[in-house]
Amino acid sequence: MIEKLLKSKKLRLTPFRKEVLEVFINEPNAIALGDIEARLKQFDRITLYRTIKSFIENGLIHEIVMPGDIKKLALCPDECSSVNHVHTTQHIHFRCKMCENIFCLDLHEFPEINIPRFKIDSIEIQGTGTCNICS
Amino acid sequence: MIEKLLKSKKLRLTPFRKEVLEVFINEPNAIALGDIEARLKQFDRITLYRTIKSFIENGLIHEIVMPGDIKKLALCPDECSSVNHVHTTQHIHFRCKMCENIFCLDLHEFPEINIPRFKIDSIEIQGTGTCNICS
DNA sequence: ATCACTTATGCAACAATGTTGCATTTTTAT
DNA sequence: ATAAAAATGCAACATTGTTGCATAAGTGAT
Numbered sequence: 345m346i347e348k349l350l351k352s353k354k355l356r357l358t359p360f361r362k363e364v365l366e367v368f369i370n371e372p373n374a375i376a377l378g379d380i381e382a383r384l385k386q387f388d389r390i391t392l393y394r395t396i397k398s399f400i401e402n403g404l405i406h407e408i409v410m411p412g413d414i415k416k417l418a419l420c421p422d423e424c425s426s427v428n429h430v431h432t433t434q435h436i437h438f439r440c441k442m443c444e445n446i447f448c449l450d451l452h453e454f455p456e457i458n459i460p461r462f463k464i465d466s467i468e469i470q471g472t473g474t475c476n477i478c479s
Numbered sequence: 480m481i482e483k484l485l486k487s488k489k490l491r492l493t494p495f496r497k498e499v500l501e502v503f504i505n506e507p508n509a510i511a512l513g514d515i516e517a518r519l520k521q522f523d524r525i526t527l528y529r530t531i532k533s534f535i536e537n538g539l540i541h542e543i544v545m546p547g548d549i550k551k552l553a554l555c556p557d558e559c560s561s562v563n564h565v566h567t568t569q570h571i572h573f574r575c576k577m578c579e580n581i582f583c584l585d586l587h588e589f590p591e592i593n594i595p596r597f598k599i600d601s602i603e604i605q606g607t608g609t610c611n612i613c614s
Numbered sequence: 615a616t617c618a619c620t621t622a623t624g625c626a627a628c629a630a631t632g633t634t635g636c637a638t639t640t641t642t643a644t
Numbered sequence: 645a646t647a648a649a650a651a652t653g654c655a656a657c658a659t660t661g662t663t664g665c666a667t668a669a670g671t672g673a674t
Binding site for chain 1: 620621622623624625632
């Protein structure tokens with residue numbers, strides 16, 4: 345399953361990549377770089393940076409940033425044919441202020457937004473509040 | 480006007496703060512830290528960091544972050560009673576892929592978003608595309 | 615299985631970005 | 645004018661991310 349995922353993005357199958365991807369697969373929500381590092385036994389910092397960059401560029405994972413130096417990463421859904429920060433699926437990112445988890449949530453109806461004279465290619469929606477568990 | 484703005488947030492009136500705030504007032508769109516530095520004659524890096532942090536904490540400016548290490552700052556609209564990253568006005572942030580400007584745009588109707596069992600306090604919407612000038 | 619080609623890894627060194635502590639100066643309210 | 649509180653400037657440090665390069669490993673064709 346992990347191998348199929350890597351191959352589907354035409355990424356070479358290396359032990360380290362499998363290990364990192366497994367961390368994402370075992371994690372339901374978005375995770376920070378530090379969380380990944382904590383789940384790896386031993387690793388090279390630079391290689392991890394490059395691995396993550398390549399995962400992002402190939403649409404395997406996506407980056408979620410929020411004000412206050414919050415930066416997390418999450419697996420892209422299957423349908424996501426993301427290339428370089430522009431991912432095509434329509435989900436929102438929700439940050440719970442209690443547990444500080446970030447959730448990728450699918451919306452049944454994604455809102456229409458129109459701005460006169462502006463051509464919108466993609467919309468990213470981020471919510472803040474309390475999650476289903478904490479509330 | 481600058482002095483009134485600082486006083487309204489109960490911030491002490493110092494020459495440096497006035498200078499930094501003036502940069503924001505003279506700029507229609509969001510600006511990066513480097514843009515601010517370029518517009519100041521001479522300054523202390525640390526003081527600038529602290530000034531910006533205090534402006535954000537007091538709801539004078541707000542931070543806009545987007546995937547790909549994009550971090551910009553913009554004046555909060557008057558009605559914004561922001562405290563610590565949660566600002567109350569409903570505008571969206573639009574990044575033009577041509578000119579790389581980031582615009583704060585008011586929406587006439589801000590979309591309603593409901594997620595079952597999640598309590599949403601604030602919503603932040605970011606659009607990417609081509610701005611009115613570049614398109 | 616072997617080979618040649620391409621890509622990934624690990625290390626060192628570097629670069630950019632942000633923070634803390636502290637002495638001094640400035641602002642503000644009295 | 646003065647005292648209290650806060651801002652500034654400097655040094656040193658911490659964190660985060662990048663580049664170059666030699667070596668190792670994965671991939672596809674033979």
